[in-house]
Amino acid sequence: MSESGVTQSQDDAQSTTDSAADATTDVAGATTASRDAADQTTAGETDEQLREEWTNYQFEGDPKLSVEDLDVYYGDDHAIQSVSMDIPRNSVTALIGPSGCGKSTFLRSLNRMNDRINSARVDGSVQLDGEEIYQDGVDLVELRKRVGMVFQAPNPFPKSIRDNVAYGPRKHGELRTGLVARLLGRDDTDEEDELVERSLRQAALYEEVSDRLDDNALGLSGGQQQRLCIARCLAVDPEVILMDEPASALDPIATSKIEDLIEDLAEDYTVVVVTHNMQQAARISDQTAVFLTGGELVEYDDTDEIFENPESQRVEDYITGKFG
């Protein structure tokens, strides 16, 4: 498909209703944040200068994702201020910070979901395996196949569980199960069954739904729906999985299942997860990035370092609950 440029311009022409809903939380948050950022900070937050070494995180091997001086604007609002960070492969990276600090916006700029918002403008560079994703000629289909995303609220399609999981591969033409395929003898039903089962197993959902794959996905519980969304994302075989507060709408038991799942997934995938639950970040992540008011990346390091020995006073105040 050659829709890189085309898709982008179509996406830019996306209706305002769409985009408003897309970014409600973050735009609203970002508005207040950037206004505050200029001269003052959130109540209880001390004033301090950022230092480069706080965000200078060293690790072995090439980074999977490499972000360089990334700025995101919503209209006049500066939602992300020149953030640079390298994300190592096959690990869990947690993004934490108070509401409206731009962590979700940052996440959405990693697979160009911000393109779907009219007013959003992105400056800077994001590289996936050393390839720039913000340049002309980028195939958004291929990018989003490689960088999958799981949203805050479970959003399965109103289709059967099987159709939900097989949706991506079918639409990408990797599975052919339609009438024409059946007539031509190129039916991929077996492959599809295999893929559905594998994806659901990876998402730790198969045991619970194996006998009702043709039931509507909306009949599942919230936690099951979220794992189905993860399975749907895994079915297109991504390399990176972005998760935007994947457990915030779920009860504690469903949350712990999702957390276990994230840790398992990190063996084969690069997982970037936004959360505002600091215990969760401490439990599941290998490295943590702390965003604070105004869309700045304040500190980025091993999770243990962040939680036990933060360098920034503000980060220490934030993780000990003095503000935010």
Place this chain on the structure above:
Amino acid sequence: MSLGTRFDSTGTLVEEGSVTREAVSGGLVALAFASFVLGVLSLFQYLPVDATVGGVTVSTVLGGGLTLVGMGTVALGLASYAGRFETSPGHTGGLASAVFIGLLWFAVGGLVTSQTLGLSRLWPVLALLSGGVAAGVALVAREDLGVTLSAGLFVLLSGLVVVTGVVGPGWRWDPNGFSIVATGTVGVPVIALFAGLVGAWVAARVYGGFGAQGRQTGAYVLVGTNAAGMLALLVAVVSFIAIRGWGPMTEGIRYGLYWGPVTWFNPPVLDSWVIVEGPIVWFYWPFVMEGYGLNIPIDGVLPAIAGTFWLVVGAIAFAVPLGVGAAVFLTEYAEQGRFTFLVEISTNGLWSTPSIVYGLFGLAFLVPRLGNTPSLLSGQLVLGFMLLPLVVITSRESLKSVPDEYRDASAALGVSRWETIKSVVLPAAMPGVVTGVILGVGRIAGETAPILLVTTSSPFSADVAGVVQGGFGFVSSFPFVTVPTLDLVQSSNALPYQLFAIIGAGLGENLDFAWGTALVLLLVVMSFYAVGIASRVYFRRKLEA
């Protein structure tokens, strides 16, 4: 200071002596509701006011019932005011109730003084006076006294007027300055409807023991009675047509079962005919299986049914794909701004454009270009134009109500926008789209004016328009198959037009035929509804768990 002294009156958790009040006022509600229902029945002549039931006229029954309701509510109100049983009345009847009661009494005062007393100049003063007094009583007096007295007396007065025969079956009223004549057959039911509604409302307030609870039951009864009245109106209209149309429509139906040849064939080897016999159901329904002509024993409406069928099918086939396509473009692709706003305004305007205007457009623009003759095709296109705006409006609304999460989820899987629309957005919007089509079909199937201009010929044809000509078959020359052809450029009849033409030809001897046609039209529209509702259920079930 204890909390209990903060209010003047302390409520009790368990009311005593409320059983009598509830029994009596409940009975009054039922009686008032019965008067309302009886009023509806007599208004539609199912039970005319001068008919007698057990030796009494319906008018007397209505009047007596209303008198009882009026006396009962006033008595209950007085008893409550005297503290005979426990209620929780407010300090006032409430502003809205007072205004409502004031308007009632304004009308009563005005009518009595101008018509009965004949005070042609003074009536506005007296009308204002009576309205003001009633509203004042309802507003100022304690709720149990004010509301029951002002509204109960109205019911009582209405009942007395009817039961004493002041407004009875023989009553006539031709108000000055209006060229209408009201007779008792209409006047009594209308009074019964109004007073029944008011009586049920007041009695329900007593039933709830006044106060917040009383207002709640009052509103509940009022709204419920209104809904019942609306349903009654619907049933009355449909059954009115059904009762009159049933006889002519079913006239001459004959059916039977006989043994006969079902199929026969000639196998090449045997070289003789093999005939398979079996039971054959035989059914003849002249009204829907015959045309309209001199040599037909029982006239029928088959050509009109066929015409209406082709018109509706053609209009749907034309308007639905186009309308849904436009809605998808406007909702999913076009930038929301001045352009879409303009389109929205103009579609709304087109939907409210009178059908005769569409008909004139068709006559002036389509007919000369499509064979220069009235034709089914022109009718289908004109009806399609009429259906289009509604399809666009309802499809847009249902597309907008598809959650954005679906679009996000699909985009995050790298699926292109068109694929997303095709496999997620449109299926989720289908029930809404179908609802729009159902609404539109109801309108276009009954449309007379455009059909009259662009489709029918005069006098209307007695035969079914031969739209499908020829059949499937094999021939010896290229391309070796024949397929039926659709001939849409011919004039046709349609049910609403046929009805119109019969009425135009004089109803006298054709009255039965007209009612039968009306009933068939109703049934045809309803069967289109049934198809629409079934498909809506189908699409909805696909979305639901």
